[in-house]
Structure formats: C-alpha cells, structure tokens
Amino acid sequence: MMHAKKPAGIFNRVSSADRVFDVVNIVIMTLITIVCVYPFYYCIVLSFNEGYDALNGGIYLWPRMFTLGNYKIIFQDGSMVGAFLITLIRTVLGTTLSLFLTSIMAFALIRRQLRLRRVYVTMGLITMYFSGGLIPLYLLIKELGMVDSFWVYIIPNLFSFYNTIIMMVFFREIPSTMIEASKIDGANEWQVYWRVVMPVSTAVIATICMYNAVYHWNAWFDGYIYISTPSLKTMALLLVEMINQGKAMEALRTSGNSLVLSGMSGPTENSVRLATMVVAVVPIMCVYPFCQKYFIQGIMLGAVKG
Amino acid sequence: MRSVRRRQRIRNKSSRVDQAILQCMALVGVAYMLLFYYAPMYGVVLAFKDYKFFKGILGSKWVGLANFIELYQDISMPMVLRNTICISLLKILICFPAPIIFAVLLSELQLPRYKRIIQTASYFPHFISWVIVSLMMTYLFTDDRSLTNTLFRQLGWRQESYNVLNNENAFYWVCVLSETWKEIGWNSIIFLAAISGIDRQIYEAATVDGASRLQKILYITLPNLVGAVAIVFMFNFAGLLSGGGGAFDQSYFLGNSINYERSIILSTYTLEVGISLGRFSYATAVGLMNSVVSMVLLLACNAASKKFLGRSLYIEGDY
Incomplete structure (x- = not known):
C-alpha cells in the first residue's frame, strides 16, 4: 500500500541494531505468510493424493501417489456438479441484482433534489443498527413462500445500507460538473446514472461486487435454514452437511486405533471431501488477488466515513 | 418573454x-x-x-414478560453468557492487537515486492469460510489421521491421537487462535492505511536526529495509530455479546457434544432453542435481550468516543 521509498542514502547508514530488526522482521513476516497459506496448500496436496495412501500421513509438500481420482469422483457425481452450478448462479445473479439495487438507491440518495431524501437516509441508517432478528425474518420468508425455493438465496440478500453508503461516498467524489454538463445536454436522471455515473465508478462497483460475491459464494446458513430440496443445495451447504456427518461419526468412533493401512487403494471419504473443499476455494483464490486494490479502497471509504 | x-x-x-x-x-x-x-x-x-x-x-396470546422471566431462570443461561463473554474478551485481548502489530511490522519492511506478496497471502484466510476452515482443522489437527497426529506418531512423540476439539478446556483458545489466523491480515488493512497516512518527513527528521527503528515505531507510528485503534477497539467491545467476529460459525462448526459446555454461545443457543426446538417466542426474547444489551454497549462506546476522540463511532450527519 505504501510506495514511498526512503532515500538511498539512509540505507547506507543503517546501524547494526536496525539490521537485526530487519532480519527478525523478515523472518516473522515469512513465518506469518507460510502459516496463512500452508494449511490450504496441504489440503490441495492431499486432494491430489491417493486416498488410502494419504491416511498413512507423512505427506507435506507434494503428493506421494499422484491421482486425479478424487476430482473425477466429484465431477461424475451429479449432486456436486449441481451444487457447483447453483452456487455459481447464486453468486452471479445475487451479485448483479444487488449491485443494481444498491447503485440506483445510492445514486438517488446523493441527488439533492430528491424529495424526502433525509427520510430515506434515516430509514436506511436505522436498518444498520436494529434488526428484528432471526425468528421474525424466518417467519416472514415462510409467509412469502420462499422456503425451499432458489430465490431465498437472492432476495433476502439484495440490499444492505452499508454498501449503499460506500457507494454514496464514492459517487459524491464524481465532479459535479460532469453531471451538470450532461443535464444541460438534456439527459434525464436515469441517463445520468447509467451513462455518466456508473461508467466512471468501476472501482466502487468492483468493491461492492467483490464483497457480495464472496458472501454468496461462502454463504451456507440461509440454505441450511430454508432449503431441503437436494438439487437446490449450494456447495457450502454440502460441506456443512459433511461436517455434521463427520461429527456424528466422531461421536460413535472409539479413538486411539491407528492401524496401518496397506494394500488398499482408491479414493476415501476424506480425500473426496478434500477435493470438494479445494473446488470450493479455488475460484475465490483466483479472483481476490486481482481485486485487492479495490477492496482496500472500499475499506478505507468505509473507515473514513464510518 | x-x-x-x-x-x-x-x-x-x-x-x-x-x-x-x-x-x-x-x-x-x-x-x-x-x-x-x-x-x-x-x-x-x-x-x-x-x-x-x-x-x-x-x-398468538400476549404473555407479557413471561419469556424474559423464563430467560432469567434458564439454567443454561449462565453457561451460555460465560462462554460468549469469555470468548469476546479473549478475542479483544489477542485478536484485536495482533493486526496492529502485524501492520506496524509490515510497514517497517523495506522490500516493497515482498510486502505485496505478504499482504496478499495474509488476506487469503479471510476469504475462505469457516466451513472450510473447520474442515481444514480436521485434516491438520484433530482427525486421527491428521497432519499433527500422524507426524507425532512417526516421530514417536505421542502414539494415541489427540483431538483438541474434544478437550473442552481448549475450546476458547481454539476460537481465539483460529480467529487471529483468519483475520490478522484483513484487519490490518485499516491500520496500514493509517500508517501510510503519516507524513514520511517526520520519520526522516527522526532518522537525522539519530532515532533507532524501535524508537520511531514507539514515538511516531504508534501514537499516530491511536485514533484507528480506539475506534476498532470500541466496535469490538460493543460486540461483547456476539462472541466476536466469526463466533457463530466457530461455535457451530467447532462445537461438538463433548465440548458443548464451552462452545455454546448466545447466537448458537438462540438457533438451538428457536429453530431446532421450535420455541420461537423464547428465542426472540433471547435475541431481543442480545440486541438491547449490544445497543446499550454501542451507545456507551459512542459516548466515550465522542468524549475522548471527539468523533462519533457510527455514521450520522449529512448523508
């Protein structure tokens, strides 16, 4: 984040204490980096290893018996592919719709000529600090007939006032001359929003989309509460079910037995689960480094005004 | 005309x-x-x-405060509250200062390229969900065939496998450490931003005056972070009854029948009595108590913030 370089002259005059500090610092930072990344790397390695062989342990850096078998099982299993698609549709649709709703609201609220503007803003601020809680929301969604329907993923998550405020802060920074010029050219407010404001707001759009997309990709609780049809389950929800199954198994199992497995091969329950995890994480892992500068900006916008 | x-x-x-x-x-x-x-x-x-x-x-029939009286008499409530508050306080003690230290150390790093890599890597855990994190913990620490258990067996340190989640006394620490791991990078962003806002000339002047690295951190960087630190601290404190960030998922995924007495917190308890047992009214009463207390805490923190920092914690004014 900081690109300010110290003048080269200072480097030449580093005291030995400072050099020790530098070395220690680099070591600490390297350790933190490894600790952050290694657990998932370990899971990737295991997911590419033969299932029974992996149970013997001792695999740390790369697969001992490389196989794609675990992934083959996932991609041949209709429910996994289905869950992947549901998660993908949920993420894309949820992110797009909520960007639309948030941005039109934010745009309307920065226009001073909007009547009742203050009332709307106050209403929004109140939603940030009060909520009815889980049970009333559950009853409402039941009343609306969204239980066990795909829309329960999308509609209750369409709008948050916090994101609206981030957008408003950004929209305010757009030079008003740009908007005035387009008004003089005869643009109406919709055209101002669509052709002037949105095209110059890619940074904040990316921030909001990033937040929403990560939320949707990882969300499991709504599915857990509202969804029972297997074909509507998201990937996160399938993983939750795996955890719950695992807990039930753990309660039955007597611990301490560690027989050495030999002669058996093929995928195990564990190795397939690991592969599922990797499939669930890799899309995020590939996207977030590229959005880094945007979400940092978003946090700072939130922090400055929040 | x-x-x-x-x-x-x-x-x-x-x-x-x-x-x-x-x-x-x-x-x-x-x-x-x-x-x-x-x-x-x-x-x-x-x-x-x-x-x-x-x-x-x-x-449905009005029953006045009956649900709140029940809440007051609920024998699980002291346990639930103790867990929630202990986890919150431990998180304030450990998860809260960790990103500050991380941000300071990172900003002292002289290698810009490497700094970027570290930053990116440290954000990574924030983006994976607790579902995945708790599964990862199974493969790393808790399962009979996990990394640590097989490693210790091979090294001959310990033959029987050890599952930290089945040790109820360790549960708070599992929560606190995993939360620190997950959010240290992400939560440091705000402090890094504050540090990058400090005028570089101050540091250069201090260097000319012969200040050491540590002195510069103590007398320039940290004092400049006070504002950001205070605000983040107060938000953490206002969330006392939430058990801190990620607490619900932690309690839900890492909790099991063996560590139940230490892992159940207010939000999971509400879910348990509300959705699983169908006691909607009682769960709503618990939820309401939770939001009222949180609101009072937030207002108190805000008053403190206005008094000591001269700014309001939450968003108000001209939007």
Whole structure:
C-alpha cells in the first residue's frame, strides 16, 4: 500500500541494531505468510493424493501417489456438479441484482433534489443498527413462500445500507460538473446514472461486487435454514452437511486405533471431501488477488466515513 | 418573454420527470427495506407473546414478560453468557492487537515486492469460510489421521491421537487462535492505511536526529495509530455479546457434544432453542435481550468516543 521509498542514502547508514530488526522482521513476516497459506496448500496436496495412501500421513509438500481420482469422483457425481452450478448462479445473479439495487438507491440518495431524501437516509441508517432478528425474518420468508425455493438465496440478500453508503461516498467524489454538463445536454436522471455515473465508478462497483460475491459464494446458513430440496443445495451447504456427518461419526468412533493401512487403494471419504473443499476455494483464490486494490479502497471509504 | 416562459415550462416538466425517476430509484430500495428490515422488526413482539404457528403472530396470546422471566431462570443461561463473554474478551485481548502489530511490522519492511506478496497471502484466510476452515482443522489437527497426529506418531512423540476439539478446556483458545489466523491480515488493512497516512518527513527528521527503528515505531507510528485503534477497539467491545467476529460459525462448526459446555454461545443457543426446538417466542426474547444489551454497549462506546476522540463511532450527519 505504501510506495514511498526512503532515500538511498539512509540505507547506507543503517546501524547494526536496525539490521537485526530487519532480519527478525523478515523472518516473522515469512513465518506469518507460510502459516496463512500452508494449511490450504496441504489440503490441495492431499486432494491430489491417493486416498488410502494419504491416511498413512507423512505427506507435506507434494503428493506421494499422484491421482486425479478424487476430482473425477466429484465431477461424475451429479449432486456436486449441481451444487457447483447453483452456487455459481447464486453468486452471479445475487451479485448483479444487488449491485443494481444498491447503485440506483445510492445514486438517488446523493441527488439533492430528491424529495424526502433525509427520510430515506434515516430509514436506511436505522436498518444498520436494529434488526428484528432471526425468528421474525424466518417467519416472514415462510409467509412469502420462499422456503425451499432458489430465490431465498437472492432476495433476502439484495440490499444492505452499508454498501449503499460506500457507494454514496464514492459517487459524491464524481465532479459535479460532469453531471451538470450532461443535464444541460438534456439527459434525464436515469441517463445520468447509467451513462455518466456508473461508467466512471468501476472501482466502487468492483468493491461492492467483490464483497457480495464472496458472501454468496461462502454463504451456507440461509440454505441450511430454508432449503431441503437436494438439487437446490449450494456447495457450502454440502460441506456443512459433511461436517455434521463427520461429527456424528466422531461421536460413535472409539479413538486411539491407528492401524496401518496397506494394500488398499482408491479414493476415501476424506480425500473426496478434500477435493470438494479445494473446488470450493479455488475460484475465490483466483479472483481476490486481482481485486485487492479495490477492496482496500472500499475499506478505507468505509473507515473514513464510518 | 414568451420563449423564456416556455423554456421555464420545459424545465419544470423535465424536473418533474427527473423527480419521478429519482423517486422510483429510491423507492425500490425503500420498499425493500420496509419489507425485509422493518416488517421483521415488528416481529419482535413475539418476545412478549406465546407464539403458536397456527395462530400466527397477531393471533398468538400476549404473555407479557413471561419469556424474559423464563430467560432469567434458564439454567443454561449462565453457561451460555460465560462462554460468549469469555470468548469476546479473549478475542479483544489477542485478536484485536495482533493486526496492529502485524501492520506496524509490515510497514517497517523495506522490500516493497515482498510486502505485496505478504499482504496478499495474509488476506487469503479471510476469504475462505469457516466451513472450510473447520474442515481444514480436521485434516491438520484433530482427525486421527491428521497432519499433527500422524507426524507425532512417526516421530514417536505421542502414539494415541489427540483431538483438541474434544478437550473442552481448549475450546476458547481454539476460537481465539483460529480467529487471529483468519483475520490478522484483513484487519490490518485499516491500520496500514493509517500508517501510510503519516507524513514520511517526520520519520526522516527522526532518522537525522539519530532515532533507532524501535524508537520511531514507539514515538511516531504508534501514537499516530491511536485514533484507528480506539475506534476498532470500541466496535469490538460493543460486540461483547456476539462472541466476536466469526463466533457463530466457530461455535457451530467447532462445537461438538463433548465440548458443548464451552462452545455454546448466545447466537448458537438462540438457533438451538428457536429453530431446532421450535420455541420461537423464547428465542426472540433471547435475541431481543442480545440486541438491547449490544445497543446499550454501542451507545456507551459512542459516548466515550465522542468524549475522548471527539468523533462519533457510527455514521450520522449529512448523508
């Protein structure tokens, strides 16, 4: 984040204490980096290893018996592919719709000529600090007939006032001359929003989309509460079910037995689960480094005004 | 003269059209908030009723404070509150300062390329969900075949496998350490931003005056972070009854029947009595108690913030 370089002259005059500090610092930072990344790397390695062989342990850096078998099982299993698609549709649709709703609201609220503007803003601020809680929301969604329907993923998550405020802060920074010029050219407010404001707001759009997309990709609780049809389950929800199954198994199992497995091969329950995890994480892992500068900006916008 | 009036009329008409467009744009969001935020707020009356599903919210009987009396007498409540508050406080003690230290150390790093790599890597855990993190912990620490258990067996340190989640005394620490791991990078962003806002000339002047690295951190960097630190601290403190960030997922995924007495917190308890046992009214009462206490804490922190920092914690004023 900081690109300010110290003048080269200072480097030449580093005291030995400072050099020790530098070395220690680099070591600490390297350790933190490894600790952050290694657990998932370990899971990737295991997911590419033969299932029974992996149970013997001792695999740390790369697969001992490389196989794609675990992934083959996932991609041949209709429910996994289905869950992947549901998660993908949920993420894309949820992110797009909520960007639309948030941005039109934010745009309307920065226009001073909007009547009742203050009332709307106050209403929004109140939603940030009060909520009815889980049970009333559950009853409402039941009343609306969204239980066990795909829309329960999308509609209750369409709008948050916090994101609206981030957008408003950004929209305010757009030079008003740009908007005035387009008004003089005869643009109406919709055209101002669509052709002037949105095209110059890619940074904040990316921030909001990033937040929403990560939320949707990882969300499991709504599915857990509202969804029972297997074909509507998201990937996160399938993983939750795996955890719950695992807990039930753990309660039955007597611990301490560690027989050495030999002669058996093929995928195990564990190795397939690991592969599922990797499939669930890799899309995020590939996207977030590229959005880094945007979400940092978003946090700072939130922090400055929040 | 006439043309002026005509132009005026056109402008009036276009401003009316604009007003209508803007109202439409705003009212979509307002209608949404009414339905999904304000309508459930009315549902809070459930806390004062004996909810029966076939009677609906309106038809159910009023019972006054019966649900709150029940809450007061609930024998699980002391345990639930103890867990929630202990986990919150431990998180304030450990998860809260960790990103500050990380940010300071990172900002002292002289290698810009490497700094970027570290930053990116440290954000990574924030983006994976607790579902995945808890599964990863199974493969790393807890399972009979996990990394640590097989490693210790091979090294001959310990033959029987050890599952940290089956040790209820360790649960708080599992929560605190995993939370620190997950959010240290992400939560450091705000502090890094504050550090990058410090005038570099101050550091250069200090260097000329012969200040060491540590002195510069102690006397320049940290004092400049006080504002950001205080604000983040107060937000953490206001969330005392939430158990800190990620607490619900931690309690839900890492909790099991063996560590139950240490892993159950207010939010998972509400879920348990509300959804699983179907005691909607009671769960709403617990939820209401939670939000009232949180609100009071937030207001108190805000008052403190106004007094000591001269700024309000939450968003108010001209939006």
